C-alpha cells in the first residue's frame with residue numbers, strides 16, 4: 001500500500017499543505033472529528049473523497065465543549081489505531097490501479113497524498129490569551145441538546161469556525177448522527193459568510209441498529225444490549241407518528257419504554273422540525289420532521305435521531 005497520508009500538528013504545516021493543493025487546482029474537503037474513529041467517520045471520508053481530490057481529517061478532543069461533569073478526561077484517544085483505520089479506508093476507496101504509475105524516471109513522482117491528518121495541540125487551537133467565541137443566538141441553541149448541555153454548541157461552533165478558517169475547504173462533512181450540530185454548523189456558515197459547502201452524511205449503524213459512536217466503547221455487554229432500545233423505539237415512534245398517531249402519548253410511552261429497557265435517564269425524546277428543531281405536536285405535512293432522543297445508560301449518554309418517513 002502506497003503511503004497516501006501525511007500528518008501535521010500545527011496551523012502553519014496545515015496551511016502549507018493546503019496551499020500546495022490549491023495551487024495545483026485541487027478541491028479540498030474537511031472532516032472535523034474527535035478521533036476514536038469508526039465506520040461512521042469512514043462514511044464521511046468516502047463522501048469527502050467522492051467530492052474532493054484532497055481531504056483533511058482533523059482529530060481534536062476539544063476541551064471547551066465538555067462540561068466539568070462530562071467525559072473529557074476519559075474520552076478515548078487512540079491515534080495509532082485511527083491512522084491505521086484511515087489508511088485502510090483510503091486504500092479501499094482508491095484502487096491501486098487508479099493511481100498514476102510509479103518509477104517514471106522522466107517525470108517528478110505524482111503527489112498521491114490525498115489525505116492529511118491534522119492533530120493540533122490544545123495550545124495551537126487556544127493560544128495563551130484566547131478570548132473569542134462564536135455564539136449561536138437562536139432557538140437552535142436552546143432546545144434539545146442545548147438545554148441539557150449549556151455552552152456546548154457555542155464551543156462546537158467556535159472550534160468548527162476555527163477549523164474552517166484554518167483549512168478554508170470547499171466542503172466540510174458532518175454526520176446526521178449529530179443532527180442538531182449539523183443544523184447549527186449550517187446556520188453558522190450562512191451567518192458568517194464562510195465559503196464552505198456543509199454536507200450531511202447519513203448515520204452509520206451496527207447490523208443491529210445501534211448508531212456507531214466513539215462513546216459506545218464505554219458500554220458493558222449488558223448495557224450495549226439494552227442500548228438497542230434507543231434506535232428501535234425511535235423507529236417505532238417515527239412510524240407511529242408518520243401514520244397519524246397523536247404525538248404526545250406516543251412520546252410518553254417511548255420514554256417509559258426506554259426506562260424499562262434499562263436506560264437510567266431520558267434527557268429528551270421529541271418530534272421536531274428537521275431544520276429549526278422547534279418541537280412539533282403533530283406530524284407536519286409540508287416540512288421534514290425528525291425524532292430525536294438523548295438518554296443515559298449508567299455513566300454513558302447516547303444520542304440518536306431518525307427522519308420521519310414521508
Ligand code: AMP
Pocket residue numbers: 032033034035039040041043044173174175176177178201202203204205211212213214
Ligand atoms: P465525533 O468524532 O464524534 O466528534 O464525530 C465526528 C463527525 O463524525 C461528526 O460530524 C459526527 O456527526 C460524525 N459521526 C459520528 N458518528 C457517526 C455515525 N454513526 N454515522 C455518521 N457520522 C457519524
